[in-house]
Amino acid sequence: MADPESAFDSDGAAAERSAGGAVSNHERDAASSHSLPASLLPDRDPAVERDRVRSFVADRVAAAGADGVVVNMSGGLDSTVTAALAVEALGADRVYGLILPCNKIGAPHARDAEALAEALGIDHDTVHLQPLFAQFGAVAPDRFDLHDEPVRSGNAVARLRMAVAYLAANATNRLVCGTANRSELLLGYLTKHGDGAADLFPLGHLYKTDVRGLAAELDVPEFVVEKAPTAGFLPGQRDADDLGAPYEVIDPVLHLGVDRGLDPEAVVERIEGADADLDVDRELVADLLGRHRATAHKRLPPPTPDADVE
Numbered sequence: 001m002a003d004p005e006s007a008f009d010s011d012g013a014a015a016e017r018s019a020g021g022a023v024s025n026h027e028r029d030a031a032s033s034h035s036l037p038a039s040l041l042p043d044r045d046p047a048v049e050r051d052r053v054r055s056f057v058a059d060r061v062a063a064a065g066a067d068g069v070v071v072n073m074s075g076g077l078d079s080t081v082t083a084a085l086a087v088e089a090l091g092a093d094r095v096y097g098l099i100l101p102c103n104k105i106g107a108p109h110a111r112d113a114e115a116l117a118e119a120l121g122i123d124h125d126t127v128h129l130q131p132l133f134a135q136f137g138a139v140a141p142d143r144f145d146l147h148d149e150p151v152r153s154g155n156a157v158a159r160l161r162m163a164v165a166y167l168a169a170n171a172t173n174r175l176v177c178g179t180a181n182r183s184e185l186l187l188g189y190l191t192k193h194g195d196g197a198a199d200l201f202p203l204g205h206l207y208k209t210d211v212r213g214l215a216a217e218l219d220v221p222e223f224v225v226e227k228a229p230t231a232g233f234l235p236g237q238r239d240a241d242d243l244g245a246p247y248e249v250i251d252p253v254l255h256l257g258v259d260r261g262l263d264p265e266a267v268v269e270r271i272e273g274a275d276a277d278l279d280v281d282r283e284l285v286a287d288l289l290g291r292h293r294a295t296a297h298k299r300l301p302p303p304t305p306d307a308d309v310e
Contacts, residue, residue: 006219007087007120039274040252042259044210046217050085053202053214057089060200061175068094069177070168072161072195073124075099075112079179080224081215082202086177087120097124098168100161102133116224129160136160158194166197175199183208183247186254187288188295189239196298207255208247244287249280257289264289 061069068090071083086095097117101110110126117124136156137146146153165176178198180190185204190196203211208229215225229239229247240246245253256267264285271280 007084007092008219008221040271041207041209041255044206044213046210046213049206049210049214050088050217053085054089057086057177057200057202061090061094064175064199065173066175067173068096068175069200070096070098070165070172070174071177072165072179073097073099073113073117074106074179075109075116075224076227076229077208077215077220077224078181078203078211079113080116080220081211081218082177082179083116083120083122084218084220085202085214087122092121093123094174095120095122096168096172096174097122098161098165099124099126100129100164101126102129102157102160112224116221119221127164129157129164132160133157155191155194158191162194162197169199177202178204180204181206181208181211183251183254185299186258187243187250187291188298189243189291190298192298207251209251243291244284245280249278249284250288252278253280253285253288254292257285258292 057069069086071079071086073079073083083095083097097113097120099110099113099117101107114124114126133153133156137153140146144152146156162176168174169176176198178195178201180195180198180201181203182205184190185201203214206214212225243250252271253267256262256270257264262270264282267285267289268280268282271278
């Protein structure tokens with residue numbers, strides 16, 4: 001079978017030139033991809049994953065009797081790859097992009113997302129959430145003040161974004177297509193009932209480093225791949241700062257510690273034996289695996305009392 005053409009056509013280069021401007025040296029260094037030994041991560045062929053995800057999206061939409069998908073687009077890697085694969089699976093006319101900035105930090109990323117949506121040829125809207133968030137904060141009880149509370153306010157914004165996404169999905173008979181990857185899901189690095197709420201997660205089986213490989217397969221514009229991963233709540237905030245390490249370190253820790261069940265000492269030994277350039281120690285490994293255990297509730301349905309069986 002012939003290789004599928006990228007959802008990014010020749011206009012994608014124009015989107016790269018116009019969307020968001022130059023990438024800083026700091027961002028370029030933080031987002032650089034380290035080639036990991038195959039023994040540290042599952043051996044995934046980007047071309048195979050491309051076909052797998054496209055089939056998954058098409059099958060889920062068909063099974064639900066839906067007319068397409070809604071994707072919240074941030075201008076970052078995961079949402080761009082998700083939208084591109086949805087276009088390949090369903091066609092551009094069945095993919096709707098929502099761009100939902102809520103502060104000045106998000107404005108450049110919103111412009112990137114708009115240019116990417118244009119390059120993909122999908123219908124999209126930009127909704128500035130700041131007035132809605134301000135009103136939300138004004139009516140919330142004073143004891144739950146959101147002022148100068150970045151985690152609390154960030155979670156609130158994420159849930160407002162998902163409320164808008166499900167409004168669009170309800171109005172157009174579509175599914176909400178989540179953008180979280182396996183690294184984020186395993187660490188609980190998302191908002192419960194915010195970006196953690198979706199009808200499907202096409203990238204949910206792929207680590208962040210796998211998503212970068214898939215982006216290259218899809219010809220995603222380079223400026224997207226080079227962006228340092230960030231939640232976008234605070235100036236200069238990066239995922240690596242919040243989590244204590246870049247994904248090139250996090251992903252093998254999660255694969256060895258969660259998928260293979262190794263203890264922290266064995267994880268460190270395995271990584272150091274395979275790649276001496278990776279900066280990893282027992283404290284970091286224990287912290288990451290502790291995050292995984294502590295956030296199990298984000299990956300499970302709400303618990304209920306056991307039913308009595310007669």
